[in-house]
Amino acid sequence: MTAAPTIAIVGSAGTYGRWLRGFFERRMGLRVLGHDPGDPASDTPEALLEQADVLLFATPIRQTPQVVGDYVRRSGGREAGRLWLDITSIKQAPTEAMLRSRAEVAGLHPMTAPPKAPTLKGRVVVVCESRLDRWRPWLQALLDALEGEYVYADAERHDRMMALVQAMVHASHLAQAGVLGEYAGGLGGLDAIMPFRSASFELDAAIAARILSLNPAIYEEIQFGNPHVAGMLDRLLAQLSELRGLVRQGDDAARARFRERFLHSREAFGAQALEEGSYAYERVGYLLADLVTRRYASVHLPEDRAGSLRALLHVFERHGVSLESIHSSRTPAGEVHFRIGFVRGTEPAALSTALTEIAGTGLGHVLEAG
Numbered sequence: 444m445t446a447a448p449t450i451a452i453v454g455s456a457g458t459y460g461r462w463l464r465g466f467f468e469r470r471m472g473l474r475v476l477g478h479d480p481g482d483p484a485s486d487t488p489e490a491l492l493e494q495a496d497v498l499l500f501a502t503p504i505r506q507t508p509q510v511v512g513d514y515v516r517r518s519g520g521r522e523a524g525r526l527w528l529d530i531t532s533i534k535q536a537p538t539e540a541m542l543r544s545r546a547e548v549a550g551l552h553p554m555t556a557p558p559k560a561p562t563l564k565g566r567v568v569v570v571c572e573s574r575l576d577r578w579r580p581w582l583q584a585l586l587d588a589l590e591g592e593y594v595y596a597d598a599e600r601h602d603r604m605m606a607l608v609q610a611m612v613h614a615s616h617l618a619q620a621g622v623l624g625e626y627a628g629g630l631g632g633l634d635a636i637m638p639f640r641s642a643s644f645e646l647d648a649a650i651a652a653r654i655l656s657l658n659p660a661i662y663e664e665i666q667f668g669n670p671h672v673a674g675m676l677d678r679l680l681a682q683l684s685e686l687r688g689l690v691r692q693g694d695d696a697a698r699a700r701f702r703e704r705f706l707h708s709r710e711a712f713g714a715q716a717l718e719e720g721s722y723a724y725e726r727v728g729y730l731l732a733d734l735v736t737r738r739y740a741s742v743h744l745p746e747d748r749a750g751s752l753r754a755l756l757h758v759f760e761r762h763g764v765s766l767e768s769i770h771s772s773r774t775p776a777g778e779v780h781f782r783i784g785f786v787r788g789t790e791p792a793a794l795s796t797a798l799t800e801i802a803g804t805g806l807g808h809v810l811e812a813g
């Protein structure tokens with residue numbers, strides 16, 4: 444074990460492999476090697492096994508157990524005393540494959556696509572500590588640097604949870620996307636439906652859109668590669684079939700059964716989860732409402748110092764421009780920027796003068812305005 448280990452990423456040209464290289468190099472100051480058949484300039488598997496202290500698999504879910512098996516064979520015992528990690532979305536098979544090595548082993552599962560931020564701050568990461576000894580303190584240092592929110596489980600429990608947290612959510616949104624597609628002919632596409640949206644519809648459509656925009660192989664494997672998914676789908680289908688049966692039946696008895704069977708899930712959620720969930724929903728609702736504000740500007744404050752936001756707000760105040768909302772987020776490079784919404788009736792000339800002054804004095808970079 445060394446305090447500044449050399450890291451090797453298997454799958455270094457992939458979406459997460461690239462993000463992780465940036466993280467290890469820039470945030471942790473570590474030397475990073477990587478192999479990926481998609482990048483002919485990448486290092487060889489032999490170089491990884493010869494030089495790296497920590498080997499991290501960021502390869503496609505379906506291939507990962509075989510890829511790990513291949514590295515176990517090539518390594519031939521050299522991995523003893525080193526650390527092997529993976530970030531696969533399904534844990535049991537990759538973990539079993541890594542445990543066939545002599546390395547220390549831990550599985551990580553970031554519950555997010557690589558963010559447009561330098562760390563996983565605020566994002567959940569599942570940690571499967573499979574065989575840890577001398578690498579435990581370094582793994583903790585890695586988790587601290589990643590700034591995630593950690594939950595611990597063994598690989599089997601992880602996969603059972605993912606049948607609900609991922610496979611159920613993806614399956615129901617893919618089904619919604621399919622239904623919307625079938626109705627598109629009669630009602631018009633999503634464009635025609637969206638003006639009628641509730642916040643719930645907007646969020647569900649956003650989730651479906653997200654699933655359909657990311658790597659299809661991941662979503663396929665989350666359904667097909669987890670042995671706990673088929674049972675979950677049976678239950679999901681049974682719930683929907685029962686609901687359909689009751690709606691078709693349509694009488695008071697069916698309504699009573701509906702209230703009893705479906706609305707009483709309240710008890711399963713519990714009072715606290717209901718309160719917190721409903722509050723979270725309201726907050727997201729406000730955010731969505733703010734994002735449709737007609738007049739807005741996105742501003743990056745290059746000087747990361749106390750008082751720079753106050754100076755920015757002061758410019759708007761001097762030009763008589765009133766704010767309706769202000770939200771902060773990050774650019775891909777990790778820079779904070781503020782999205783500011785302005786009240787209806789904002790004088791375009793006053794807003795334009797304020798934004799020109801902000802850019803001209805170097806107080807802020809105006810990234811976007813509308």
Ligand SMILES: NC(=O)c1ccc[n+]([C@@H]2O[C@H](COP(=O)([O-])OP(=O)(O)OC[C@H]3O[C@@H](n4cnc5c(N)ncnc54)[C@H](O)[C@@H]3O)[C@@H](O)[C@H]2O)c1
Binds near residue numbers: 479480530553
């Ligand atoms: N992208 C996400 O949202 C996300 C989130 C959490 C976890 N993960 C997990 O991360 C892993 C990688 O996902 P991704 O989105 O980066 O996928 P990706 O397809 O973008 O990247 C995978 C990379 O692995 C490479 N590869 C394939 N076979 C290889 C081999 N034998 N040796 C070396 N490299 C090989 C591919 O060429 C590709 O560049 C998956 O296991 C996935 O479940 C992804």
Ligand SMILES: O=C(O)C(=O)C[C@]1(C(=O)O)C=C[C@@H](O)C=C1
Binds near residue numbers: 531556608653657661
């Ligand atoms: O789109 C996102 O950011 C995701 O959260 C992706 C998502 C998910 O949908 O659950 C997909 C696969 C990964 O295993 C983790 C998270």
